[in-house]
Amino acid sequence: MANFQLHKQVNKQVLRHLAILAGAIAISIAFSLVLFQRILHPGIWNMLLLTFIQLELFMYLGNRFFKSVDPDAPGAIRKTIIRLVLFYFTVLLIASALFLALFAWHFWRGGAPFSEFIPSLMHAELRSFLTAAGIGFALGALFFFYTQWADTVKRMQKLKEEKLIFQYETLKTQVNPHFLFNSLNTLSSLVSSNPGLSEEFIQKLSAVYRYVLENQEKDLVPLAAEMEFVKDFFYLQKIRDGEKIELKIDFEDMGSAKIIPVSLQMLVENAIKHNVATRKEPLLITIHFEGMDKLVVRNDLRQRMQLAASSKIGLKNLNERCRLILNREVETQETADEFIVKVPLKLNDLGK
Numbered sequence: 001m002a003n004f005q006l007h008k009q010v011n012k013q014v015l016r017h018l019a020i021l022a023g024a025i026a027i028s029i030a031f032s033l034v035l036f037q038r039i040l041h042p043g044i045w046n047m048l049l050l051t052f053i054q055l056e057l058f059m060y061l062g063n064r065f066f067k068s069v070d071p072d073a074p075g076a077i078r079k080t081i082i083r084l085v086l087f088y089f090t091v092l093l094i095a096s097a098l099f100l101a102l103f104a105w106h107f108w109r110g111g112a113p114f115s116e117f118i119p120s121l122m123h124a125e126l127r128s129f130l131t132a133a134g135i136g137f138a139l140g141a142l143f144f145f146y147t148q149w150a151d152t153v154k155r156m157q158k159l160k161e162e163k164l165i166f167q168y169e170t171l172k173t174q175v176n177p178h179f180l181f182n183s184l185n186t187l188s189s190l191v192s193s194n195p196g197l198s199e200e201f202i203q204k205l206s207a208v209y210r211y212v213l214e215n216q217e218k219d220l221v222p223l224a225a226e227m228e229f230v231k232d233f234f235y236l237q238k239i240r241d242g243e244k245i246e247l248k249i250d251f252e253d254m255g256s257a258k259i260i261p262v263s264l265q266m267l268v269e270n271a272i273k274h275n276v277a278t279r280k281e282p283l284l285i286t287i288h289f290e291g292m293d294k295l296v297v298r299n300d301l302r303q304r305m306q307l308a309a310s311s312k313i314g315l316k317n318l319n320e321r322c323r324l325i326l327n328r329e330v331e332t333q334e335t336a337d338e339f340i341v342k343v344p345l346k347l348n349d350l351g352k
Helices: 002-036 044-066 076-109 114-174 177-193 195-215 223-244 263-274 313-326
Strands: 245-249 257-259 283-290 294-300 331-334 338-344
Touching (some): 177 223, 195 223, 223 263, 263 338
Antiparallel strands (some): 283 294, 294 338
């Protein structure tokens, strides 16, 4: 599988270079026809080499300039325009340097006196260079905005697909027979032994399902709402497991931070499901901030031996949604004693 991916990547690189070479040939032929009225002019080979080098260099610079642009971030259009202007300015400087170097080489090879360098440059070559640069920039701008539009369409399509997957996974969670069975069993015992607590249990169970139904189609929800949902969910688990599990929340002020819906609940549920918890050694789950834009969920690592290895589909799905919606990824870390997940947040109040 790894070899297949490597060959695929190599093939893509080869095709990219061949496409650049084909473009250089087409541009060189077009300018040879315009400048010399024939294709097979002696200067076409130098023109072809120079064009190929410039295209390779400019493709590399384009990837470097626009690789880290987040189209969903506030001010993305302004940042993109600024980078586009800087990119064109850099390209113009490099193209001018290459043009001057090539012209100087031809000029001195012809044995002309230095005093004629500037007049000859202004008279014979500069107009053609500026015309070519203008045409190149116009074509480059069209290509750039087309690729940005195509990338946005692809990104939105991908997001729709991931949202459908998330909705399906959420729907399965809603009708999870295991969760319902445990909740109804707990409720059944409470009705006879503690009617007051059973009423509160019903209210929390109703709040959990209402939250899922109301937010399953949203990309982001306020962190404060997600935390209330997690507390309600943990309350139901706590009634069933008692002193075997503990939840520690090391913050109060959440500001206007937003998070992927049902993300923290999934991490808390996974921690309870995949780890051993006893009254003697309760399972501790801690939620806290790291910096201002990450929320950390960490739990004691005491994996259940009887369970099959986890496929981590839920975690992979969460990571993909964070990457698509926030342009950031979930970080995971496993030590000898803990499993740690860091979930990115969107901070509206900081303009992020």
